[in-house]
Amino acid sequence: MEFEFDFFVQHNDINLYYATKFRAIDLAFYIVGNDGTDLLLVPDMEKERAIRESRVREIASFGDLGYHDLRREFRNSRKAQAEMLIRLLKTHKAKVVGIPTNFPAYLALPLSQAFDVKVVKSPFLKMRMVKSAEEIEYIRDTSRAIISAFEFALKLLKRERSCDRIRDRIENYLYLRGYLATDTIVSSGKTSAIPHASGGIIEDHVVIDIFPKSRKHYYYSDFTRTVLIEKNDKIEDMLRAVIEAQEKAISIIREGITARDVHYTVCDVLESYGYKTLRQKAKEGFIHSTGHGVGLEIHEDPRIFENEEVLKAGMVFTVEPGLYYKDVGGVRVEDVVVVRKNGCEVLTEYPKMVRL
Amino acid sequence: MEFEFDFFVQHNDINLYYATKFRAIDLAFYIVGNDGTDLLLVPDMEKERAIRESRVREIASFGDLGYHDLRREFRNSRKAQAEMLIRLLKTHKAKVVGIPTNFPAYLALPLSQAFDVKVVKSPFLKMRMVKSAEEIEYIRDTSRAIISAFEFALKLLKRERSCDRIRDRIENYLYLRGYLATDTIVSSGKTSAIPHASGGIIEDHVVIDIFPKSRKHYYYSDFTRTVLIEKNDKIEDMLRAVIEAQEKAISIIREGITARDVHYTVCDVLESYGYKTLRQKAKEGFIHSTGHGVGLEIHEDPRIFENEEVLKAGMVFTVEPGLYYKDVGGVRVEDVVVVRKNGCEVLTEYPKMVRL
Numbered sequence A, B: 001m002e003f004e005f006d007f008f009v010q011h012n013d014i015n016l017y018y019a020t021k022f023r024a025i026d027l028a029f030y031i032v033g034n035d036g037t038d039l040l041l042v043p044d045m046e047k048e049r050a051i052r053e054s055r056v057r058e059i060a061s062f063g064d065l066g067y068h069d070l071r072r073e074f075r076n077s078r079k080a081q082a083e084m085l086i087r088l089l090k091t092h093k094a095k096v097v098g099i100p101t102n103f104p105a106y107l108a109l110p111l112s113q114a115f116d117v118k119v120v121k122s123p124f125l126k127m128r129m130v131k132s133a134e135e136i137e138y139i140r141d142t143s144r145a146i147i148s149a150f151e152f153a154l155k156l157l158k159r160e161r162s163c164d165r166i167r168d169r170i171e172n173y174l175y176l177r178g179y180l181a182t183d184t185i186v187s188s189g190k191t192s193a194i195p196h197a198s199g200g201i202i203e204d205h206v207v208i209d210i211f212p213k214s215r216k217h218y219y220y221s222d223f224t225r226t227v228l229i230e231k232n233d234k235i236e237d238m239l240r241a242v243i244e245a246q247e248k249a250i251s252i253i254r255e256g257i258t259a260r261d262v263h264y265t266v267c268d269v270l271e272s273y274g275y276k277t278l279r280q281k282a283k284e285g286f287i288h289s290t291g292h293g294v295g296l297e298i299h300e301d302p303r304i305f306e307n308e309e310v311l312k313a314g315m316v317f318t319v320e321p322g323l324y325y326k327d328v329g330g331v332r333v334e335d336v337v338v339v340r341k342n343g344c345e346v347l348t349e350y351p352k353m354v355r356l
Helices: A012-022 A044-053 A068-075 A079-089 A105-114 A123-129 A133-157 A163-176 A189-193 A235-253 A259-272 B014-020 B045-052 B067-072 B078-091 B105-114 B123-129 B133-157 B163-176 B187-195 B234-250 B257-273
Strands: A008-010 A029-033 A038-042 A058-061 A096-100 A116-120 A185-188 A205-209 A223-228 A291-293 A300-306 A316-319 A322-325 A329-332 A335-339 A341-348 B005-009 B029-033 B038-042 B058-061 B098-099 B118-121 B185-188 B203-210 B223-228 B291-293 B300-304 B316-321 B324-325 B329-332 B335-340 B344-346
Touching: A008 A012, A008 A079, A012 A029, A012 A079, A012 A123, A012 A329, A029 A079, A038 A044, A038 B118, A044 A058, A058 A335, A079 A105, A105 A116, A105 A189, A105 B105, A116 B105, A123 A300, A133 A205, A133 A223, A133 A316, A133 A335, A163 A185, A163 A205, A163 B163, A185 A189, A185 B029, A189 A205, A189 A329, A205 A329, A223 A329, A235 A259, A235 A322, A235 A329, A235 A335, A259 A300, A300 A316, A316 A329, B005 B014, B005 B078, B029 B078, B029 B329, B038 B045, B045 B058, B067 B078, B078 B105, B098 B105, B123 B133, B123 B257, B123 B300, B133 B163, B133 B203, B133 B223, B133 B316, B133 B335, B163 B185, B163 B203, B185 B187, B185 B291, B187 B203, B187 B324, B187 B329, B203 B329, B223 B234, B223 B329, B234 B257, B234 B316, B234 B324, B234 B329, B234 B335, B257 B300
Parallel strands: A008 A096, A038 A058, A096 A116, B005 B098, B038 B058, B098 B118
Antiparallel strands: A008 A029, A029 A038, A185 A205, A205 A223, A291 A300, A291 A316, A316 A335, A322 A329, A335 A341, B005 B029, B029 B038, B185 B203, B203 B223, B291 B300, B291 B316, B316 B335, B324 B329, B335 B344
């Protein structure tokens, strides 16, 4: 491996699924090493299923590595797990051991006493940034389901005044079609000035932000539109500026530019209309980043903010400028794009300006 | 505090929600200290919502603590977060800092260089073991929904032969009633010999294991029945032994006995019929623990295994013996109980022997 470590230990999170295709229930470890180690380590009762489902060839159970004796010896399952990993890595003569940033502390600290431990972004997290053609089709599939659910919500808006009930109907609609949406945002009036708030009664405009994952292939997509209902000049001006900022940002996205280029394009447009941004340390206005990667997690790399990450073809992320003012309310417009060599493709194609 | 540390830092997981009633989206920290510190620390854009929704009185944003300057200084958001926490704790003259076992490594290692860090089971995890009357009603509510979904599944079994389709129908049924079930198990024939496997065609018997959470109050429950469909003496004998083991175990549960007492009662009954158990290092037979706590997570403390955890009134957990043989298949019977002073109450009351 071309890494700053000779072994890497991935614990059970979505990266373990990405790397092994095994959906572990509780604890599991995937260990790769520069001596050719490529091992999936699972609880005894999961070994059969791991052999069936994972794409890793070498599979061992905790019992195979003497875990049960260690647990009896230490009378502590956490210490026994740490010791099991340490002994395994020592057998392989590991010196520098990489662990992911979110690796659990009860294992990280003992490992750091036994090895030169490097806490790094999981290499799988980096691999996940650039999507395969198959992954892009999965995200496209979820995007289509969202657009269909949004059109369903527009029909509901003609007779339903409760944001919570509209949210429930959207989530039910998606669930019955094979998608799981949680924390869907349907917010109106001044409540919409809080980006993640939801609920209340439909007033002058409504922000609808839908981000389900497929229950079949597990890939997310993410989409927001602001629907204008009653005349509100301030909201309409804000929305026009946000749409212009988003379209300008999308127009510059292609392989080779940086995340910051995209974010600053959004800031430039919004600031040109006199709105404040986080770049100016504003507390109101454009108070979040421009976007985030989307895939097996709803928020993943690349982050589209002030960072200088260079965009590569196949990266998939949101472009979602918004403006938020306590005394007025909030607006946001969000699409998911795939970076291509000479531009980008929008996976959530839908008109930006929506009036009821 | 009566702990082995003078400060405790809880990061965003379900314990943070339990302790603060704030549903954080990404990063958040809840910090308690023996100098009276009781602080919820959230990203800037979440501060308003945290003030509205959490029950913590002191709320600060990352920005309030100088995070943005630190991020610019280190050009690394992870280092900036660690430094923000270290400076905050130093301001409070913290010496011994407790962190939960699953605290992320990228913060745990820098903290361990600045303080005497103790990696402990989150004190909130311990508090969560004993449920309030309100929490028990939530779990009872989810239990009722499960029983209703199971009765719906029994009707489906009369005409539907695909385990996957039955599982989808169960999950849809629950979703439309406000409960989210994932990884529901519907397995038949020899597939059922793998405890967490699902799918295939309905054969001689079917194991149905349903464990949804409420989408309103977020509490789980967990229930399994083995339904006999065609004559299979081996399966029927296994099921009789499992039911006897489960009933015997439930009959001894009361405040003051240990988890091990419950687990060994199950093992004793199963072994008396000649079945093997994990206590005998068996690879087939009763190859998992007797149960696990149920609440805001599907698997939480107390674990009902060989551990000597003393049961307290208000603890809620599963009692779920099973037997698994590759050449025959598997059976399992599972209920959720609440420990009372002089016995226990079953929240998932339903006949144990079910024939189609």
